[in-house]
Amino acid sequence: ASAGIGLQKRLLDHDIADFERIFAVNLFGLFVCLREAGKAMREAGRGGRIVNIASVAGLRGATGRAAYGASKAAVVNLTQTAAVELADYGITVNAIAPGPIDTPLVKQMHTAATREAWKRALPLARYGEPEDVAAAALYLVGEGARFVTGHVLVVDGGYIAAGIRFALD
Numbered sequence: 001a002s003a004g005i006g007l008q009k010r011l012l013d014h015d016i017a018d019f020e021r022i023f024a025v026n027l028f029g030l031f032v033c034l035r036e037a038g039k040a041m042r043e044a045g046r047g048g049r050i051v052n053i054a055s056v057a058g059l060r061g062a063t064g065r066a067a068y069g070a071s072k073a074a075v076v077n078l079t080q081t082a083a084v085e086l087a088d089y090g091i092t093v094n095a096i097a098p099g100p101i102d103t104p105l106v107k108q109m110h111t112a113a114t115r116e117a118w119k120r121a122l123p124l125a126r127y128g129e130p131e132d133v134a135a136a137a138l139y140l141v142g143e144g145a146r147f148v149t150g151h152v153l154v155v156d157g158g159y160i161a162a163g164i165r166f167a168l169d
Contacts, residue, residue, distance in 0.1 A: 002030065002053035006068040019067045026071035031078060034093070038086050047090025049141040052079045053133075054097040056156045072097075076152055083150030092149035094140045099156025102127040123158030 005025045007018055030052060041048035057065050058072025076095060083093040100106065100118045106127070110118070119125050136155045139145055154160050 004053065004055070004072075006057075006065070008064040009066075010064055011066040014066055019070075022067040023071050023074070026068070027074045027078070030075055034078065034082055038082065038089075038091060038093075041091050042086075042089045045089075048092075049145075050082070050086075050091060050093045051137050051140045052093070052095040054079065054095040054152060056097050056099045056154065056159055059097055059152070059154070059160055079152065080150045087149060092140075092145070094145070094148060094150065095152045096133055096136045096140070097152050097154045097156065097160075098128065098133050099154075099159045100127045101133055101155075102129055121159055121162070122156070123162050126157065128155060128157055 005022055007014075007022060009018065034050060034052065037048075037050055041050075052075055054075040055068070055072040057069040058074075058076050061069060076097070079093055079095040086093055099122070100110075115127070118127065132155050136153050140148065140151075140153060
């Protein structure tokens with residue numbers, strides 16, 4: 001399940017309406033999809049796989065990403081809770097946490113300066129492609145992941161692993 005909108009705004013400039021709108025889509029929309037898929041899979045009695053889309057913003061704080069990051073962190077927790085609760089029905093629930101992926105929307109939103117800043121922060125020094133996220137999803141729904149549940153698969157070019165990057169003399 002995936003739903004996502006964002007807003008680049010500093011924490012002290014946010015109002016409740018910003019958080020409500022972002023959580024309504026990013027968390028509550030995903031929750032409804034997850035719940036209904038879980039019910040359908042339970043009724044079918046054949047198990048199943050659910051893959052949610054979180055974000056690296058839900059794993060690490062970033063300036064201007066308070067509402068978006070908090071909503072995606074909630075997706076991580078919801079994924080783990082669902083994994084535990086749906087396991088009795090043979091349903092696995094995992095999430096993918098993408099970093100910067102070169103989608104049409106990102107191409108439109110990210111300035112040249114933003115793109116360069118991201119590339120400097122990424123050990124692989126490039127944006128991911130939508131196919132990278134698709135490959136992660138295919139793994140999580142495939143037979144190779146039948147014992148994987150409650151996991152967040154980070155697809156971010158090494159962003160989370162790198163932490164603060166600086167050159168050593």
